[in-house]
Amino acid sequence: MGNDAPSFEKGGPHGRCRVLLVIPGKVNFFYNLYARWMAEGFQRLGAHVHLCELPDVPDGVYDLCIVSCVGEVLHAVGRDEGRRRLRDLRSASGVMMNLMAECAKTRWFRNVVDPGRELGIEDIVDVGFLPQDDVVAREGFRYHHVFDGLLVTQLQQGPAAGGPPSLADRPIPWAHIGMHTKGRVALTDRLIGHVAPNGFVYLSEVSPIKEKGSPHLNPDHMRRVLRRTAYYVWCAHHDHFFMESLRFKTAWATGCVPIKVVDEQSALPADLAFASFVLREGQVTDVLNSMDFVAARQALLDEYQRRPRFEAGLARLMDAYGLDRRDLPGLAVDRQEDTQAPRAA
Amino acid sequence: MGQDGITIAIPNWNHEAFLPRSIQSGLEAVACCRDRGIEAEVLVIDDGSRDGSLGLLRTLEALYADRGLRVHRQEKNGGLAAARNAALLMARQRHIVLMDADNEIIPDNLHLFHQAIRETGAAGAYGNLLIRKAGHDVAWRICSNESIQAKIFDMNYVDAFAIFDRLQLLDVGGYSNALPAWEDWEMWLHLACSGRAIVFVPLAFGYYYELPNSMIRSHDGAETHLARCQRMFNQVGARADAPLNACLMRYFPGVGLL
Numbered sequence: 324m325g326n327d328a329p330s331f332e333k334g335g336p337h338g339r340c341r342v343l344l345v346i347p348g349k350v351n352f353f354y355n356l357y358a359r360w361m362a363e364g365f366q367r368l369g370a371h372v373h374l375c376e377l378p379d380v381p382d383g384v385y386d387l388c389i390v391s392c393v394g395e396v397l398h399a400v401g402r403d404e405g406r407r408r409l410r411d412l413r414s415a416s417g418v419m420m421n422l423m424a425e426c427a428k429t430r431w432f433r434n435v436v437d438p439g440r441e442l443g444i445e446d447i448v449d450v451g452f453l454p455q456d457d458v459v460a461r462e463g464f465r466y467h468h469v470f471d472g473l474l475v476t477q478l479q480q481g482p483a484a485g486g487p488p489s490l491a492d493r494p495i496p497w498a499h500i501g502m503h504t505k506g507r508v509a510l511t512d513r514l515i516g517h518v519a520p521n522g523f524v525y526l527s528e529v530s531p532i533k534e535k536g537s538p539h540l541n542p543d544h545m546r547r548v549l550r551r552t553a554y555y556v557w558c559a560h561h562d563h564f565f566m567e568s569l570r571f572k573t574a575w576a577t578g579c580v581p582i583k584v585v586d587e588q589s590a591l592p593a594d595l596a597f598a599s600f601v602l603r604e605g606q607v608t609d610v611l612n613s614m615d616f617v618a619a620r621q622a623l624l625d626e627y628q629r630r631p632r633f634e635a636g637l638a639r640l641m642d643a644y645g646l647d648r649r650d651l652p653g654l655a656v657d658r659q660e661d662t663q664a665p666r667a668a
Numbered sequence: 669m670g671q672d673g674i675t676i677a678i679p680n681w682n683h684e685a686f687l688p689r690s691i692q693s694g695l696e697a698v699a700c701c702r703d704r705g706i707e708a709e710v711l712v713i714d715d716g717s718r719d720g721s722l723g724l725l726r727t728l729e730a731l732y733a734d735r736g737l738r739v740h741r742q743e744k745n746g747g748l749a750a751a752r753n754a755a756l757l758m759a760r761q762r763h764i765v766l767m768d769a770d771n772e773i774i775p776d777n778l779h780l781f782h783q784a785i786r787e788t789g790a791a792g793a794y795g796n797l798l799i800r801k802a803g804h805d806v807a808w809r810i811c812s813n814e815s816i817q818a819k820i821f822d823m824n825y826v827d828a829f830a831i832f833d834r835l836q837l838l839d840v841g842g843y844s845n846a847l848p849a850w851e852d853w854e855m856w857l858h859l860a861c862s863g864r865a866i867v868f869v870p871l872a873f874g875y876y877y878e879l880p881n882s883m884i885r886s887h888d889g890a891e892t893h894l895a896r897c898q899r900m901f902n903q904v905g906a907r908a909d910a911p912l913n914a915c916l917m918r919y920f921p922g923v924g925l926l
Binding site: 494495503505508509511512513515520521522523524525526527528536538540544547548551 | 774776777780795796798799800806807808809810813814815817825870871872916920922923924926
């Protein structure tokens with residue numbers, strides 16, 4: 324976390340912190356999702372929040388502007404127009420941050436941060452289970468990690484799938500969704516041969532993810548498939564260890580059990596969040612064949628309950644930048660270790 | 669016309685070594701379908717093979733006729749398109765799986781593809797094919813893994829190993845002899861340009877084995893035929909802007925259109 328954030332006259336109407344969230348809109352839905360969750364979190368923390376696509380940003384000044392992946396926003400708007408608008412926005416914002424939800428050791432990270440750096444956006448907010456400050460700070464960015472827990476309202480309302488964990492109405496034994504890679508094909512082959520042949524297999528080629536008209540599944544498609552699925556299985560499309568927290572959250576919301584598969588050589592960090600859902604590739608078929616779905620599902624719900632809320636990370640971010648916020652009871656904002664180890668139930 | 673079940677058609681030309689695997693998986697698929705009340709059969713069209721295929725096929729037919737195996741011998745080699753067209757005419761069921769003699773079908777999933785093609789009314793339904801190298805037991809690549817999109821006019825990514833509505837295939841004239849080695853691609857484009865629905869089902873359909881000297885690898889003039897295919901279906905490059913019923917059509921039984 325950096326300590327030289329730009330100074331700016333703080334406070335909007337009624338003294339509330341003004342937060343602007345800029346989303347890509349028609350491309351890469353997961354950056355839209357994260358911005359929407361952030362909007363809800365910041366609102367609960369007392370901020371005056373506006374969320375929109377870049378061309379729709381209203382005139383005004385903002386204490387905090389988070390661009391939900393500069394690279395994707397530029398892709399959605401067009402590079403030249405996007406740059407011009409972001410430069411204007413930069414001068415109207417006290418703090419401007421680039422949101423990332425990617426593994427910092429892959430080439431995708433460059434797509435996130437390089438366009439931001441060109442525009443002078445040196446602050447990065449990284450949403451996930453594991454801080455990546457070692458990589459990002461090395462690049463000279465100011466870094467802030469937000470643990471990708473559930474919002475208070477998500478926990479209160481429970482998963483959209485609702486009801487107690489059950490395999491009833493889940494005829495799809497497993498689903499494997501992602502970009503086509505050699506490792507993913509091999510995993511699919513093992514799942515077909517050793518777990519069940521009738522899993523949902525959606526391994527598409529690399530191409531831009533759009534809301535409509537692309538070969539990729541959109542959030543509604545994912546929900547419909549995963550609400551009929553028992554185990555949501557995946558492995559990374561690269562060689563680095565990374566916890567794809569959005570996939571965990573999607574599993575939580577749709578009533579299935581997330582299974583992240585890693586190779587035999589992967590070194591797993593100590594106190595890894597949701598570690599019981601991470602399996603070595605050599606054990607995945609045996610474990611899936613003997614797994615108690617109801618117990619595993621309950622373990623997922625319990626662990627989300629124990630982990631920090633999404634708002635806690637946002638509150639910590641606001642504190643770090645000296646932005647006024649509302650106190651929310653029970654968030655344990657001051658306990659950095661909460662992002663690493665579960666609190667007692 | 670035939671009943672509402674499935675004929676698994678296997679054209680064969682000198683693939684004696686691979687017939688036991690393809691026919692066994694086909695017969696297992698027949699059994700799985702029959703268990704679910706779907707009538708099914710395996711029909712091998714031997715296209716004038718010169719290796720030991722015929723003797724093997726006659727033996728297998730004698731052993732497994734009651735499990736649904738039929739063999740038809742074409743004395744003169746007529747090529748893949750002609751063999752497939754013969755299968756279209758000889759099949760007893762409404763739906764037909766076209767399977768190369770070195771392919772392997774996943775028996776338990778065939779009834780789901782049958783359900784998908786019936787529920788969508790599509791001319792063809794296909795799913796993921798796991799590609800294995802010869803001698804390897806784990807796949808390393810996948811094909812037939814995306815829905816029909818405009819890019820199919822530039823290159824083919826959907827194999828012929830799929831299930832078809834035999835009526836619709838006959839209605840569009842069957843397979844063309846005009847493009848040796850590119851019959852699969854020509855048929856997908858022909859169906860798409862004829863306004864037929866083609867559905868991608870995100871399930872595994874079967875295994876495709878990469879073999880040395882396969883037809884597509886050993887065929888002379890493939891590049892010429894590729895250009896000809898593009899000339900036939902997308903000469904002015906406008907297809908990407910033209911509506912196609914097949915475009916981005918995805919369906920999963922029990923979930924619906926995606």
